Amino acid sequence: MSVTAAQGFTAAGVVAGLKSTGRRDVALVVNTGRSKAAAAVFTSNRAKAHPVLWSQQVLGDGIAEAVVLNSGGANCFTGPFGFQTTHATAEAVAESLGVSAGDVVVCSTGLIGVGDQVFRDKVLAGAREAAAGLGVDGGADAAEAIMTTDSVPKQAVVAGDGWVVGGMAKGAGMLAPGLATMLVVLTTDADLPADVLDAALRGATRVTFDRLDSDGCMSTNDTVVLLSSAESGVTPAADDFAAAVTELCADLARQLQADAEGASHDIRIEVVGAVDEDDAVEVGRSIARNALFKAAVFGNDPNWGRVLAAIGTTGAAFDPYDVDVSMNGVRVCHAGAPDVPSESVDLTPRAVHVLVDLRAGGAEATILTNDLTHDYVHENSAYSS
Template sequence: MSVTHAAGFVAAGVEAGLKKSGGKDLALVQNVGPRDAAAVVFTSNRAKANPIIWSQQVIADGRVSAIVLNSGGANCYTGTQGFQVTHATAEAVGEKLGVSPGDVLVCSTGLIGEQLPLDIILAGVKATELSADGGVDASLAIMTTDSKPKRAVVEGTGWSIGGMAKGAGMLAPGLATMLVVITTDADLPSSALDTALRAATRVTFDRLDSDGCMSTNDQVTLLASGASGVVPDPAEFTAAVTAICHDLALQLQADAEGSSHDIAIETINAASEDDAVEVGRSVARNNLFKAAVFGNDPNWGRVLAAVGTTQAEFDPYAIDVSINGVRVCVSGEPGQSRDLVDLTPRAVHVLIDLKSGDSTATIFTNDLTHDYVHENSAYSS
């Protein structure tokens, strides 16, 4: 399962002692080949954590031997000392595995603005015992406030893909706050991996917007071992990468901090895909709407107030809105009674018909709950 599902990968997850709460907190994944092609998509936040800065250098040549990930600290806004910790971590992995530190990606997650204890990380790296069934342990070691690990697999024609993800808060595009590692035994060069990964993340992780807060540490990594010996059809491969990203993104949404509803905001008949994304994102970030959903209140006026803040092409007196199948707003006027809307299920579907074109996009978000506030206030830290 997880990152060791595809042939050509070994992994481990250990309790190094970084997380105050205890539990596994350091994961290592090695690509044992025969290929070492890779592609990575990074956060678009301009405040980049040290492991992001390091990993951007590593991926420059499209080759990656291993990836090490720690929870218990983001190593962001930690200056020169923080960068040295990242560098030393890659060197320790290189020494342990007999690979170049320059081919080792590093990911960190946790509190911003605190130095990571290097000695604990180095001891943790040494303690890892990589194996072909280490994927589950690795998926456990990257959890922070996650209530459960996130893993997925997809089967191709003669090749396969496996992956793991972590993320429960600070979920917003560019990318959603998370670390994701996807592995495949397909035989593809870095450029092909990059094309498939960007196509996949654009319509999956980039459309997950749990709380509008963009992380400093997001990284989605795709590693290809070539161990299957099969060169996949590009379209099939992109579809498979998209499928596993979609699966993992929905797992992130389902486990979003304190959430009680998973909300899919589908905008149809938009003049462009960008318009549809902008409209969905605006609704997904409207705290009043999100609080209403928490209270099972189909307050569709808040949907329209959010749509009105966008630059998308639409006529306020043509728009339709449906919530869980009830068309509460028809051509900008009250439609079916809001009392017909049942918001007791966890899944909520908001359908916005802009009647301005033929483009569509869906944004995935969560409601705003007492527990979200509680988990993100000091009371829980």
């Protein structure tokens, strides 16, 4: 179980006909517990989908009773009709559950510009069907229903001392930082108020989902929501809860990285020796977004010159001629000059570790990314066809 691992949660995933594949495409997660505390983070893209605009309002008071999600259509740039669709979806769930529509978070994922009457009818019917089929064993179906180009569902659970945090996520492309980088629903039965949930969630996303930069493309629909039922009756220390949420988010982020569209390498870029964390992140992200570097990794080519060229475009404080670069445990560059021959590096395994030592300070950060492959280009060239 994932989102239903914590006490006080039910879920469902149904086939509403939004996908031509006939797979599940509408999910619902409901908090049946004594607390309805909630927190969320959303994309920082200025082009926000209607469900994001709606859900930002819902979470304004730190309360949410349910999260309804659909795949097969982003409902973004669909005009006033699209926002009305989002509102109608929340109302359909609210009516089915006997709650307020203003406490229903709505999430959508799929092709931008999809949101006509046919789409609306299918989403509303799916939401009602999901509400009728809720169960504590519905977490797996819900995780499947939010998939788009994902090849597998993503679920994880972390157990605390008498309490649990569970979650599900989707995302295989358009993974770039913006407070959140995909659709994620997290649940807990720990008894904590909304402000503690919010602090834990923001702290976790900052060092997990925000550090996943698969293709440098930020979505319009990104949402990560955390719900608390308080059904365990246990109030953990804020630090312990935050650590569990971070562990859970890190697990889901790694699953997202491993399922990135068409990728053949999972690349972990570790930057050490930075003046501060911001510099380390900037340097790591510059490498992660460098198309030439990503193409080299795809070809199993340890071209460390592309790493140095990428970090030289940043504003971080370091001397380019005092930098060390290692790939899969082999230091190929020392003090800005060749070290061990590049032929000593084996990049054939799927896991690739790039270590960059800026030799300028004591801060560090890690960015997760993938290589740039023929399959990635093909899949995204045909995404809307």
